[in-house]
Amino acid sequence: MAITHCITHQIHPDESGAPVLRLRASELAVDEPLETLAADLKRAYLSRINREHGRFSDESLQCGLGHWLEQLAGERQDFVGFSEQLAQQLLQLLLEQGGELRGHLILFMEQQYEQQAVYLFVVNQRIANRINERQEVEPVLTLDFGASMMALKVDLTQWRDGEGGAYLSMSPSRSKGMAELLQQLVGFSAGVDKAAATRDFLERIETFSQKLHEEQVNDFRSQVVGYCVEQDLQDAPVAISGLSQALDGVDAAAFSSYLADHLPEGGGPLLLDRRSLQRYVKFAGRELDLAISFSSHQLNKRVHYQAETDTLSITGLPKMLRSQLLGHVEE
Template sequence: MTITHCITHQIHPDESGAPALRLRASELAVDEPLESLVAELKRAYLSRINREYGRFSAESLESGLAHGLAQLVDGQQGFVEFSEQLARQLLQRLQEQGGELRGHLILFLERQHEQQTLYLFIVGQRIANRINERQEVEPLLTLDFGASMMALKVDLELWRGDAGGAYLSLSPSRAKGMAELLQQLAGFCAGVDKAAATRDFLERIETFSRKLPEEQVSDFRNQVVGYCVGQDLQDAPVEINGLSQALDGVDSADFSSYLADHLPVGDGRLLLDRKSLQRYVKFAGRERDLAISFSSHQLNRRVHYQAETDTLSITGLPKMLRSQLLGHVEE
């Protein structure tokens, strides 16, 4: 992929503590440090499980991000002008909400063949310490890619092609009072219930698995989940044909036809919830002094649950755990 445009603007508190802007007048040069930063931003975004998918709301098409983006794509304004307009809208939202933010708005356009993607990040700053050339400890401001980061991605081909689907994805901030800032700035309209879609998908996977030999079921489930999680880690939908072709030991035509007949897939693309997928092949739970996890195919085999007494029984402990327990007993 190639970065075609990139710019940053700074958000900072003024002397009174109110949010203010420092606008950059020109685009950043695409060099190795910038490419490294972009790669780090995208990795942080793709690691998020809380990504939401949808479209621009009807109201936002006349103003806000959607309106400015349309002017940019149509050549009615340049990238710098578009970014400044968006930065001022962000400032206005912060002023209206009384929000506090010390950091940067980072925008870049990326092209791969005929596909263009806009990325928007709002990244705060945090203080780290370093030892300078005089061997003195001094504070250093760094970018915070943690819970406070906000990120948005627009697939321009899907959006402008009017092909439908969820062309807009975002990851909101988990900082107090900032959760809805990005949705409001983007004019985001949620269009995909990933949890419900994943629940329906896994029900169909489980039903199909009953057609397979018992010794093949666990591998089949793991293959399905592995492929789907891999797609999510690339922020890509699961395409039924691609999933069907990726499975070993399964008739791809039969599997593809089954899903098409039993799921409302429309264009054959599914956006699924990574956490729900992982729970399908692995049960896990943690409290302060207890952590338990095991593969789902061990339920009713080596692991048995009695709901009446809320008791979990395990037959055949892992060697390491058994040796620790025996050592404790002998003591």
């Protein structure tokens, strides 16, 4: 990671509970603690399954984040001024909606080879405990990377080059009353229906798998899902050419040509839903004190489902489970 700019601003409630903004006047020095923090923030963001992808709304391009980024790119605004505009907009939204935030707006820009991106995080503070040098327990404030965190990535290279597609990706807060705040702050529009795209993609994968030898099918499915999940963990689309080259035991040219002919996108990059991908190779469910999971290729082999009676039958239990059951019966 090569961070070129970074700054933080603080928002906290005053005595009346209204949000107050405390601006930092200059950028942070890029050092090891800052790089560690940025890496931790990105890791927490990329681990989320609920990331949404889209573009700037027309309004944002005229007077919001999209417009301010254009000013920044055109050197009509510096990074500090850009961050202050965004912080003031966040404060205004909190005041209008009566939202409560006790934390920080963190902005940084990174350059990796030819790729440039801006990251935005709104992170709450939470109280944790530590044992100090006097061997006493005392409270400390830490950053909460959990459900309350809001995060945004703008792929500046893709946006600037006019490649189209979804150059914005974001993960809203799951805190009550804060779900739409990030979308309004960013001016998010034209979201991608990743679940629908994944259904189309997996239907084509399943049809292609029928052309393979039976002993190849499970490995083929696992390779496809593994590659696509890894791309999602990097917030990157799936390029059919890259996927084709990553598969062992499959004719890459035939596979690539088949998808190009049968997918609505014509073989272009795909943004896929990680949860749907994982369900393709594994069925799982949990309810109160019952949890069940098994590989999808076991369906109609060792595992059979009867829809009429809503019954699942398993032939050949795992040794550990069988041992526990036998022990319980003997008791």
